[in-house]
Amino acid sequence: MHSTIREFTIEDRFAKIYALWLREFKVFLREKSRLVASTFTPILWLFVIGNGIGSANPSTIGGVNYQQFIFPGIVSMSIIFTSVFFGSYIIWDRKFDFLKSVMVAPVSRGEVFVGKALGGMTNSVIQAAILLAIGAGIGIGFTPLSILQTIAVVLLLSFGLTSLGLALGSYMYSLEGFQMIVSFVVFPLFFLSGALFPLSHLPSWLGALTAADPATYGVSVMRSAILGIGSEAIGVNAAILVAYTAGLGAFGIYSFGRMKAV
Amino acid sequence: MIRIRDLVKRYGTITAVDGLNLDIEENEVFGLLGSNGAGKTTTIHMLATLLKPTSGTATVNGYDIIKEPSKVRSSIGIVFQAPSSDDMLTGYENLKLHSMLYSVPRHARENRITEVLELVGLLDRKDDQVKTYSGGMRRRLEIARGLLHKPKVMFLDEPTLGLDPGSRETMWKYIQTLVDEQKVTVILTTHYMEEADMLCDRIGIIDKGKIIALDTPAGLKAGLGGDVVKLRTKDRDVDRIVGQFDFVQKVEHSDGLVVLSVKNAKRALPVLLQHIEAESAEFSSPTLNDVFIQLTGRNIKEAAEGGFMERIAQYD
Structure with missing residues (x-):
């Protein structure tokens, strides 16, 4: 008796993900203050901390000055902050019932997750691109290979960490609650990643913690690619980064699957 | 469906x-x-x-x-x-x-x-x-x-x-x-x-x-029993007079008013006024609110307001 609803094609599914991504991208373009604020902080670190610590300690690390040494770390920092913070937007979506309007549409939770994660990833990638351009201005020499490697790291790290942020956001119902994520997730991810110091001579407890931080592998691979430091382990670090990204993506899809619609 | x-x-x-x-x-x-x-x-x-x-x-x-x-x-x-x-x-x-x-x-x-x-x-x-x-x-x-x-x-x-x-x-x-x-x-x-x-x-x-x-x-x-006509009258014979009309379903006295339940007030009222010397007359049709009150014993607006405030509190 009922009219038959057709099955969705692959093209339909891509259109849904594209539509969700496009919404994030448009909002991002319209909220310029977001971009300005979150790009300014890493620039401050790069120039103030980079020059400040660098001038107090004029020796070089692996043949580069301190500012150059932390450059891959600061790019990663920008990705860590923007990506994980993006998780708070799922709480906003819920607060304004936008999420409900998406959940009541014939869209799978996996599609909702991927669209949203790609949106967050785009924000992080744009910021990273701005910082990479600034890098050229402080004497970072890029080669075609190092640019490709860096882009790969930026994509992987931002997708993985956006997934983490969204997964955590999906369990939370208040923005105040999300503030905890900043203290307990964002700052540890940043400080433990080796963004600001070499990991080679750390006490063993600290070394173990840095090894557990997914961002560590992003920083390491980018540092190898851009500065040639630690290049002997670049393959292993890259493999671990890929594995972390896949794991965090799976965690995100799982978390969205069990998220309550109302 | x-x-x-x-x-x-x-x-x-x-x-x-x-x-x-x-x-x-x-x-x-x-x-x-x-x-x-x-x-x-x-x-x-x-x-x-x-x-x-x-x-x-x-x-x-x-x-x-x-x-x-x-x-x-x-x-x-x-x-x-x-x-x-x-x-x-x-x-x-x-x-x-x-x-x-x-x-x-x-x-x-x-x-x-x-x-x-x-x-x-x-x-x-x-x-x-x-x-x-x-x-x-x-x-x-x-x-x-x-x-x-x-x-x-x-x-x-x-x-x-x-x-x-x-x-x-x-x-x-x-x-x-x-x-x-x-x-x-x-x-x-x-x-x-x-x-x-x-x-x-x-x-x-x-x-x-x-x-x-x-x-x-x-x-x-209609389940409530039709319209209501309220008359104010000094006519002592009112009960007998209205009793002869089929369309009057119920007669009650309250606050000096004669309250009649009728099938269709718009048609009943002129007929009633021809036979009864009334000082004032009014009629009303039942609303869904009357239905709600009869079924639940509560007024829906009062019942609703509590919930509305709760919802505001929830959004804060």
């Missing part, structure tokens, strides 16, 4: 929906009338597959809400209590987004978006960000969005809640247009009596998760 069978939703010890059974026919405008917390929204959320029932089930457009949620979603459009469009996007962009989420065929998208915008009178504002819209315009955009994919069933959950009287009337006009022009079954929840009375073919009064009355608005009111 909708078959609800023994539908139950419990939250801990609270039973929000208590063994609901209900059939809603194709192209019907059905009103779920009840105070806040009566179970209206919970019922809608279950039918829209946003909430899993504790037990029981329902079919919408022939699809089971538990086994075939995706097909149910494709079959329905919904307007939530609070507008849910992204206010950073324009009206057009919101509709474009949803036309893709609902897999409206690519070649049909633009036409369909224009059609629904026209239907709700927002075509000239389509390129403005939703944050510049008034409350009434936002609601209308939600209706447009719900209609994009030509759903078989449209749910309107308190479509005029929080609107000023002017916007409410505009909204009624658009809902009426929707009913007249789109071949769609409408389920509307409301605690506004006049809204239900004006728009609905049939009304289910829901209280504490159960349907306690189900009929057309006229049928519900």
Whole structure:
């Protein structure tokens, strides 16, 4: 008796993900203050901390000055902050019932997750691109290979960490609650990643913690690619980064699957 | 179009929906009338597959809400209590987004978006960000969005809640247009009596998760026993005089008034006034509010207000 609803094609599914991504991208373009604020902080670190610590300690690390040494770390920092913070937007979506309007549409939770994660990833990638351009201005020499490697790291790290942020956001119902994520997730991810110091001579407890931080592998691979430091382990670090990204993506899809619609 | 069978939703010890059974026919405008917390929204959320029932089930457009949620979603459009469009996007962009989420065929998208915008009178504002819209315009955009994919069933959950009287009337006009022009079954929840009375073919009064009355608005009111005529008179013979008319169903005296239940007050009153020397006379027809009071012992407006404040508190 009922009219038959057709099955969705692959093209339909891509259109849904594209539509969700496009919404994030448009909002991002319209909220310029977001971009300005979150790009300014890493620039401050790069120039103030980079020059400040660098001038107090004029020796070089692996043949580069301190500012150059932390450059891959600061790019990663920008990705860590923007990506994980993006998780708070799922709480906003819920607060304004936008999420409900998406959940009541014939869209799978996996599609909702991927669209949203790609949106967050785009924000992080744009910021990273701005910082990479600034890098050229402080004497970072890029080669075609190092640019490709860096882009790969930026994509992987931002997708993985956006997934983490969204997964955590999906369990939370208040923005105040999300503030905890900043203290307990964002700052540890940043400080433990080796963004600001070499990991080679750390006490063993600290070394173990840095090894557990997914961002560590992003920083390491980018540092190898851009500065040639630690290049002997670049393959292993890259493999671990890929594995972390896949794991965090799976965690995100799982978390969205069990998220309550109302 | 909708078959609800023994539908139950419990939250801990609270039973929000208590063994609901209900059939809603194709192209019907059905009103779920009840105070806040009566179970209206919970019922809608279950039918829209946003909430899993504790037990029981329902079919919408022939699809089971538990086994075939995706097909149910494709079959329905919904307007939530609070507008849910992204206010950073324009009206057009919101509709474009949803036309893709609902897999409206690519070649049909633009036409369909224009059609629904026209239907709700927002075509000239389509390129403005939703944050510049008034409350009434936002609601209308939600209706447009719900209609994009030509759903078989449209749910309107308190479509005029929080609107000023002017916007409410505009909204009624658009809902009426929707009913007249789109071949769609409408389920509307409301605690506004006049809204239900004006728009609905049939009304289910829901209280504490159960349907306690189900009929057309006229049928519900007729169940109360017709119209009421109140006369003020010094005529001592009044009881005998009114006793001779068949259309008088009941006579009561209160506060010096003679209160008569009659079938049709407009016809009865002139006849009565010919035979009785009255100082004053008035008549009234029962409203759905009278029906609600008789069934639940509460006034729906009072019953509603508590819930409304709770909802404000919840949003804070």
